[in-house]
Amino acid sequence: MKIIEIEFIIEKQKYYDLYLNHTPLNQFSKTHVFINNLAFGEIQFPQGETHSYIGELKLKPGKYSFKINLPQEDFKIISLEIKEKDYSTTKITNYKIRPNLSDNAKRLLEFLQKIYSKYIIAGQHTNTALGPEIAYIEYFTGKKPALRGFDLLSYTPAVRTQDMTPHALIEIEGNKGSIEKAIEWAKDLGGIITLCWHWYAPLGGKDKTFYTVNTDFNLEEALLNGTEENKTLLRDIEIIAEKLSILRDLDIPILWRPLHEADGKWFWWGAKGPENYKKLYMLLYEIFTEKYRLNNLIWIWNAPHPEWKIEKDLYDIAGIDHYAPPGNYGPMKFSYDLLLRLTDNEKLVALTENGPIPDPDLLFEYEAYFLWFMPWFGDFVFNENFNSKEHFKKVYNHEKVITLENLKNLTHLFLSC
Structure with missing residues (x-):
């Protein structure tokens, strides 16, 4: 390029x-x-x-x-x-908390609203239930992230596919038990959780079928009542809703990031364009909120493209996934500005996936007020070309970064004001 x-x-x-x-x-x-x-x-x-x-x-x-x-x-x-x-125009205004949320979900959103522009939450995605990234970060920094990301990729029936690579099989097996670990993170450790879903195509394909190139699953057909695609699509949605109900019954709020990166079209849920993506999002939203009463879900829209915009009363936070070159800790300010424009400055915004972690000093210097950062798993943590040990130490010990160790005190401080 x-x-x-x-x-x-x-x-x-x-x-x-x-x-x-x-x-x-x-x-x-x-x-x-x-x-x-x-x-x-x-x-x-x-x-x-x-x-x-x-x-x-x-x-x-x-x-x-x-x-x-x-x-x-x-x-x-x-x-x-x-x-x-003379003044900044990239600030969030007129933010409203979506109605009908559980008290704990509202409480978390209120906390996020109050820390906006003052702090950033340390997040870390863990693709497996074990999550070795957490122990690695703690070993070098002495601290844990306040926000842990989990994936629901192993929880639907069609995860066994043709020509599976060892990597896919290991990923699926390692992912099992993520719901239990998420409960432990929230209930025992007092942390925040976010969930995404690498949705294996309901009718299968080859290897990792969440990728468009590995499946012929047709979302357009799946949105037509009575088709085989529709039946299996609804089956998967119901299964995931049942799993999320476990967390609802425990009154655990979830930062829920469904159908992520749809605008890239590399996942099957984006392959048939924005209108079909919106229909699927709406179907998911209706089943989860109306049939299953999953009022613990804080919805994250994560397809930052003007043609893929979701109605603003159907999500709480806008997220962008951006991977800077290895070792580049720039502030991603234009990505932040882009999210604000797409939401008319009315939604809280987050860096929902990243490689290198933006330098907190630069984030606040350039007023890129993301709610959290979230490095992807594996090499983005373990390979120092992406994030060095020294950088992790700086980030996790920065006065404006919220880790698990200071989350409780800051939550009490902001919500008692």
């Missing part, structure tokens, strides 16, 4: 809006931007547009380098436009 660099000089410490004037693209595109070689996240280019908003930056006087990965080879930048302004 071709990279273009533009240098500019700032003379006054102010807020600035950045725009690109460019040649039009024949399809929606997105790409990554770097300021002074730090990862500033994702920007999007609507089809046919020639003037695109990048985001807002609070800049000090000095010389800056703006680098962009060109979304297409024939894409040409005409100019970088920088407009001064």
Whole structure:
């Protein structure tokens, strides 16, 4: 991918809006931007547009380098436009807690609302019930994440598929028992949990069938009453609802991230486009909230694309998944700005998946107020090219990072105010 660099000089410490004037693209595109070689996240280019908003930056006087990965080879930048302004417009306003949530779910959302812009929660995804990432982080930092991510990938019947690789089999077996571990994390340790679901295609395929390329499962057909696809789709939804009911009955709130990254289309639930994704999201929402009364779920919309927007009364938090280059701890500010624009500045936002953890100093310097970060499992923790031990130590001992060790005290402080 071709990279273009533009240098500019700032003379006054102010807020600035950045725009690109460019040649039009024949399809929606997105790409990554770097300021002074730090990862500033994702920007999007609507089809046919020639003037695109990048985001807002609070800049000090000095010389800056703006680098962009060109979304297409024939894409040409005409100019970088920088407009001064007196105050930030990238703040959450008019946030409302969705009605009919359990008291504990409301309490967690109230806590998240109150820490917004003041702290960031340390999160860690664990693909297996054992979660060796937690012990590894604690060994080097002396602390645990406050938020632990779990996956429901092993909980539906069609996980045994053709041509399974050892990696897939080990992943499925290791994932079993995640519900019990999630209960332990919440009840015994007092932590927060988030759940995603790598949904193995209900009618199977090859190897990891949550990937579009490994299954011919047709979501369009699955949304038609009475088809075999529909019957197995509903079967899986009911099974997961029963599992989530266990957590509801224990009054454990869940940060629930369903149908993640649908806009990328690499998962079957996004392969048939935004309208079918929205129908599936709505079906899932209706069954979970109306039939099963899963009022402990805090819903996270995680398909940050203007054509894939979900109605705002159907989710509580917007999330973006962004993987910066290994060892780049930039603040992802443009990804943060993008989420705010897509939600009209009315939703709390989170970095729901990442590789390198953004440097907390940079997050607060550039006012990228994500609620939490969430490195993916495995190498993103164990391989120092992604996150070094020294970086983990800095992050987990930062005064504005919430770990399991200070979660209880901060919860009491903010909710007793």
